[in-house]
Amino acid sequence: MNRREVHTMMMHPEHHAFFEMMQQFRSLNLLATLPLPRQDYMVLYAISCLQKEHPDSCTVSMIAKKMQIPQPAVSRTLRSLENGGYLQREVCRSDRRNTYVSLTDAGKAAVQEADQTLATFHEGIQKRFTKEEAEQLMALLQRLYAAAAEQLAEMKEGAQKPDGKTL
Numbered sequence: 001m002n003r004r005e006v007h008t009m010m011m012h013p014e015h016h017a018f019f020e021m022m023q024q025f026r027s028l029n030l031l032a033t034l035p036l037p038r039q040d041y042m043v044l045y046a047i048s049c050l051q052k053e054h055p056d057s058c059t060v061s062m063i064a065k066k067m068q069i070p071q072p073a074v075s076r077t078l079r080s081l082e083n084g085g086y087l088q089r090e091v092c093r094s095d096r097r098n099t100y101v102s103l104t105d106a107g108k109a110a111v112q113e114a115d116q117t118l119a120t121f122h123e124g125i126q127k128r129f130t131k132e133e134a135e136q137l138m139a140l141l142q143r144l145y146a147a148a149a150e151q152l153a154e155m156k157e158g159a160q161k162p163d164g165k166t167l
Contacts, residue, residue, distance in 0.1 A: 030118075030121060033117055033121070034113075034114045034117055034118075035110060035113050035114060035117075036086075036110055036114065039077050040077060040080065040081055040086075041110075041111075041114050042067060043063065043067070043074065043077045043078065043081060044081065044086060044087070044103065044107055044110055044111050044114075045111055045114070046063050046066045046067050047063060047087065047101055047102070047103055047107070048103060048107075048108070048111045049066070050062055050063065050066060051102065051103065056100075057100065058100060058101050058102060059092075059098050059099060059100060059101065060074055060075060060078065060089075060098075060099045060101060061098070063078075063101065078101060081107070084106075085104055085106045085107075086103065086104060086106050086107035086110055087101055087102060087103050087104055087107045088101075088102055088104055089101050090102075
C-alpha cells in the first residue's frame with residue numbers, strides 16, 4: 001500500500017470524495033491537447049493579454065507578475081519560445097534592466113490555435129448543460145475557488161502543519 005492509499009484510508013469519506021474529484025479534474029490534463037507545452041502556452045497567452053493592454057511595453061517582469069511565477073522561470077521559457085520563433089525580445093535602450101517581449105506571427109498563430117482548441121472544449125461541455133445549469137455551475141465554481149483561496153490564506157497566516165512547521 002502506498003502513502004496516498006494509506007492517507008486516503010485515514011481521511012473522512014467526505015474529504016476523500018472532495019479531493020478525489022479534484023484529482024479527477026486534474027487528470028483530464030486538458031492543456032496536453034494544446035499545440036505547445038502547458039508552460040509555453042501560458043507564457044504566450046500572458047504576453048498576448050499584456051500586449052492588448054500595453055502594445056509597446058510588455059516586459060519580462062510584467063509577464064512574471066501576471067503569471068505569479070519567478071522571473072527566472074519566465075526567462076527560461078522565453079528563451080525557448082524565442083528559439084522556436086514564437087516571440088522576440090529586445091533590450092530597452094534607455095534602461096537595459098528591462099527587456100521588451102512581443103509575439104511573432106507564429107506566436108500569435110499558436111495562441112489562436114490553442115484558444116480555438118479551448119473554445120471547442122468549452123462549447124462541447126456547455127452543450128451538455130442548460131443555460132441555467134451552466135450559469136449555476138459557474139457561480140458555484142467561483143464560490144468554491146473563493147472559499148478555497150480564503151481558507152488557504154487563513155491556514156498560511158501562521159497556522160502550523162501537524163509536524164509543527166509553519167505552512
